[in-house]
Amino acid sequence: MARRSARFPAFLLLLLLALPAAALETKPLASHARDVWTTRNGLPHNQVNDITQSDEGYLWLATWEGLVRHNGQDFELFGPHNVEAFTDQGIRAVSARQPGTLVVATSRGGVMLLREGRWNRVGVAQGLAQEETMRAELDRRGRLWVAHETQGLVRIDADGAVRRFTEADGLPSNQMFALHVDVDDVVWAGSSRGLVRIENDRVRAFGDADGMPPGAVYAILGARDGGLVIGTHRGVFRGRNAEFRPHEAGFPDDAVASLAFDPQGNLIVGTVNRGLFRATPQGLERFSRAGGLPNNRVPALFVDREGSIWVGTNAGLLRFADTPFGSFDTYQGLADNYVRALLQLPDGSILIGNSGGLDRWQDGRITPVAREPGGIGTEAVLSLAHGKAGEVWVGMYSRGLYRLRDGVVTEHLGERDGLSGLQVRAIHEADNGDLWIGTSTGLFRRRPGEPVRRFGEEEGLPSAFIVSLLQSRDGRLWVGTSNGLAVREGEGFRPIPVRSLFDAEDVFGLHEDAEGALWLATDRGLLRLKDGRLAGVGVRNGLPVATVFQVVEDGYGNLWLTSNRGVIRLQRQQVEQVLAGSLERLEALSFAEADGLASAQCNGGAGPAALRAFDGSLWVATARGVSVVQPDQLARYQRAPPPVILERLRVDGRERPPGERVVLAPGESRLDVEFASLSYRMPEQIRYRYRLLGFDDAWTDSGAVRLARFNRLPPGKYRFEVGAETRGSGTASEIVGFDLEVKPRFWQQPLFLVLSAILAALALYALYAMRVDALRAREQQLRRLVDERTQALVEKNLELEHLAEQVRRQSSAYELQARTDALTGLPNRRHMEERLADAFAEACRDGKPLCLGLLDLDHFKTVNDSFSHAAGDRLLQEVAKVMVEVMGGEHPLAHWGGEEFALLFVDATLEQAADTAERIRRRIEAIDTSDFAPGYRPSASIGLASRTGYTHHERMIYRADERLYAAKRGGRNRVES
Structure with a gap:
């Protein structure tokens, strides 16, 4: 960015000056998007010795198993197996500093030069002192400089003249490690005994008197001010006019293997033992194996044209990409990466509730909150909310609710206080002082001077599982549950029929906009409740996912949604048009790990799981940390991709060099064109399109596929064109292509x-x-x-x-x-589920009662284990007879499976069903088992549920099963309704 600042228009400069100070700070490396490649991802070897970028945009990697070319998607290997000029696969260094030429130093095969698509080898026969090379560079006059492993330096001029430099010429050592040719063609070299400069064939070595420590120099980097940065076995030194001193940033006294400047001009240092360091205005930053570096030895560093930082280590390649989202995780101090709730305090700091407790972010630093004895501890935090008196309410996963003031616990609400639900998922303190606590077992209200009161389905809530709360500006309390939405009316709640739209159930998040409309994040899309009318957008309208967790508005007319597949940005105007019916589909912009999200799995069901901070930034809770984006800075990430490169052409499977004109001879029928836009920041977001003018003038959108294939083209003249665009940017690369002619056969x-x-x-x-x-x-x-x-x-x-x-x-x-169970002669589960669905629909239509019972034989496993499976089968048959006799054909029953039976009570109230179930239980208790299970006394537990309050028969099954387990927990041999 610093290199381009001189070309910024004045208004952009003013805009940058107007940004918050935090926006201009260097983002920590740990908050960048990180990708790692190893041999599992296509690298031929895990150690990357050097990295460079050629004119056309390819990245080149030096490894011990060959030279690798990377286009952002694939790795292509060059070595003795496919390039005749190569005699060694061990690559130590690669350079592309002079336009049009790639210079490759091999460990035992001399130097390789790539010009205009052709490889040439320079070895001992061409003037090298030995085939073992460490580094090689071209100067501006076309002279090749080579640093040898044990034979000093060699210069080969363009006319073939050779000049060698050894200890006899003033080198401190013939063992060379580093080589750098500056803009004035002055050569700087690092040896095992110090730094040396060669200018006009004059050699000067630098030592203690010049500020350089004795010993090895491993890396040399030219600085923007014309000076040098030197990596030695004793740390980093910098100098200008041949005077050197330790770098003022205070890098550790460790061997330095590589150096680079990031786009902001900050120095990055790769060490031999301690990983990566960077000197920023905020201080010295370290990134090591503990934070995700493949290995602490860093032999290679490179910053590409898009500003991504590439790090070659002994165990793989890592890329830091400055993406729209930055992230914080345990490496920056979070107690745990699984973040569930976020809350901004009046001083601008952010509270982060996670599975390891509560943390606080302020000015880039993360510190624990109330972690000490007497605090909330290290258990999972589910929800956060402001108190009216300036305190903070903290909802826990299993320990109820805490009140904090200035980070100190001042109150704890639990079971002894009437809060029977200890899993607190939503909190709201109303204007009148009522504290509303949403839990997994109901909604609780604590009112000053009154005992805590529970509200559930009996008071009109669609479900007792509460996931979100909101008090709208008109004072009404809205409650999102696992089965819909409700609004408080008096001492009860009125359900809102959200299932009527897309069959939505879970209301994970609530947001009220400036116009008073209520936005609902649900399991079936984004809904809006305005003026009593419900409308929504879902997958059929272009929403990328069905389930969204949170809705946040930015200051630029956009709605941001969190989901299990990343963050989605919608233009508010487009959403309104879809809701009004004037637009069919949305143009959603999705963000995932490639955009810097710590994880595409954003969390929901508690919270707030996302928020808009005072400075306009958006904070999102994910499964691997918390992620932050500044919406007003998105434009700088949505650049047009680089021009497309025609990588290769294949005609009937045989490769041809790309050119301005391609001719297919008679009989050649298949043409394959491979292309790539050499972008490395977010290559997954590049989409391609191509066309063959003269054959089909319409563009073909190939998505991320970088191949165009044409079979059996008729004779004629054509023009192939291809372009690319970045998803969501609205800008495209320039179009490239070539002319194509297909020659006819004689009979054509x-x-x-x-x-x-x-x-x-x-x-x-x-x-x-x-x-x-x-x-x-x-x-x-x-x-x-x-x-x-x-x-x-x-x-x-x-x-x-x-x-x-x-x-x-x-x-x-x-x-x-x-449809019949062969053992008992009763209908089976499939038959019963069909009967239940029909009976449920009929009862709902006619307003008649309907009950379902699930019966389970207690200790049935004892019969099978102690007597035999035949005895178990006999007991099931006897129980079936009892149930048939008691039910008398009045109500359907079925063998549900194993030792379970189902009883359907048509047109029967819960009391009537319970009476019949009790008679069945007593009859089962009286079954005589002496002839097949002597000494065993059968008994049964029965759970009953009525259809009242449910909108689907499967909810009755779930409820009956709950009551059955309640009967089991209550001592068995009982009816639980």
């Missing part, structure tokens, strides 16, 4: 085609005449055959009718068998 020539057409017409007429005669004869034969076949079909139909009747009878028998 115009004269040949005319003669062929005449001959074909004559042949067709002759065939037509012959065919007419043949058809007349065939007609007579077919008439005779039809008469014979008609009689045979009449006889066959009689046989088929008899067979169809047999099949119908057999099908009826199979249908009965599929």
Whole structure:
């Protein structure tokens, strides 16, 4: 960015000056998006010795198993296996400082030069002192400088003249490690015994008197002020005019293997033992293996043209990309990466509730809150809210609710205070002092001077599982549950029928806009409740996901949604148009890990799980930390991608060099064109389109696919064009392409085609005449055959009718068998679920009662284990007989599975069902098991549920199952309703 600042328009400069100070600070490396590549991802070797970028934009990596070219998506290997000029696969260094040429230093194969697509090797025969090379560079005059492993330096001029420099010429040592040619063609080299400069063939070594420590120099970097930065075995030194001193940033006294400047001009240092360091205005920053560096030895550093920082280590390649989102995790001090709740305090700091407790972010630093004895401890925090008196309410996963003032616990609400639900997912303190606490078992209200009161389904809530709370500006309390939305009315709640729209149930987040409209984040999309009318947008309207957790507005007319698949930005105007019916689909912009999100899995079901801070930044809770984005800075990340490169052409599988004009010879039928836009910041977001003018002038959108294939093109002249664009940026790269000509075969020539057409017409007429005669004869034969076949079909139909009747009878028998349990003779679970669905729909329509019971035999496993499975089967049959006798055919029943039975009470109240279930329980208790399970006394637990309050029969099954387990927990052999 610093290199481009001189070309900024004045108004952009003013805009930058107007940004908050935090926005201009250097983002920590740990908050950058990070990607790691190893041999599992396509690298031939995990150690990356050097990195550079060539003119066309390719990244080149030096490894021990060959030279690697990277286009942002794939790694392509160059070495002895596919390039004849290579004699060694061990690559120590690669350089592209001089335009049009790539210089490669190998460990035992001399130096390789790539010019205009051709490789040439420079070895001992061309003037090198030995084949073992450490580094190689070209100066501006085209002279090749080579640092050898043990034989000093060699310069090979453009005319082939050779000049060698050794200890005899003033080098402190013949063992060389580093090489740098500055803008004035002055050569700087690092040896095992110090730094040396060569200018006009004069050699000068630097030592203690010049401020340089004795010993090895491993890295040399040219600074923007014309000076040098030197990496030594004793840390980092910098100098100008041949006077050196330790770097003022205070880098550690450790061997330095690599150096680079980031886009802001901050020095990055790769060490041999301690990982990565960077000197920023905020201080010295370290990034090591503990934070995700593949290895603490860093032999290579490079900053590409897009500002991404590439780090080559002994265990893989890592890239830091400055992306829209920055992230904070345990590396910056979070107690745990699983973040559930966020809250901004009046002083601008952010409270972060996570699975390890509560943390506070302020001025880039994260510190623990109330972690000490007597505080909230290290258990999971689910929710946060402001108190009216300046305190903070903290909802825990299993320990109720805490009140904090200045980070100190002043109150704890738990079971002894009437808060029976200790999993606190939402909190709100109303203007009148009422404290509302949303838990997994109900909504609780603590009113001054009154005991804590619970509200549940009996008071009108759609579900007792509370996930969100909001008090609108008109004073009404809105409650989001796992089964819909409700608004408080008096001492009760009125459900809002959100299921009528997209069949939504879970209301994870609530947001009120400036116009008083209520926005709902649900499991079926984004809903809006305005003036009593409900509307929404979902997947069918272009929303990338069905489930969204939180809604946040920025100051630029956008709605931001969090989800399990990242963060989604919607233009508010477009959403309103879809809701009004004037627009069919949204243009959603999605953000995921490639955009810097700590994790695409954003959290919901508690919170607030996202917020808009005072400075306009948006904070999002994820499964791997908290992520932050400044909406007003998105534009600088949405650049047009670089121009597309035509990587290779293949004709019938054979590769050809790309050019301005491609000619396909007669008979060549398949053309493959591979292309790439060499962007490394977010290559996953680049989308391609291509066309072949003269064949199909319309553009073909290929998405992320970088291949165009054409088969059997007719002879002619065409123009192939390809371009790229970055998702959501609205800008595209320049169009590139080539001319294509497909030559015709001899029989595709115009004269040949005319003669062929005449001959074909004559042949067709002759065939037509012959065919007419043949058809007349065939007609007579077919008439005779039809008469014979008609009689045979009449006889066959009689046989088929008899067979169809047999099949119908057999099908009826199979249908009965599929719906009946063979052991007990009762209907099976499938049959019962169908009966329950029909009965539930009928009862809802007619307003009649309906109950469902689930019966489980207590200690049934004892019968199988102590007696036999045959005894268990006998007991199930006896129980089935009892149930049939008691139910008397009045109500359906079924063998639910294992030792469980289901009882359906049609047109029966819960009290009537409980009475019948109690009679069944007593009859089961009286079953005589002496002849098959002596000494065993059978008993059963029964759970009952009525349809009241449910909108689907599966909720009745779930409720009956809950009551069955309640009967089990209550001591078994009982009916629980």
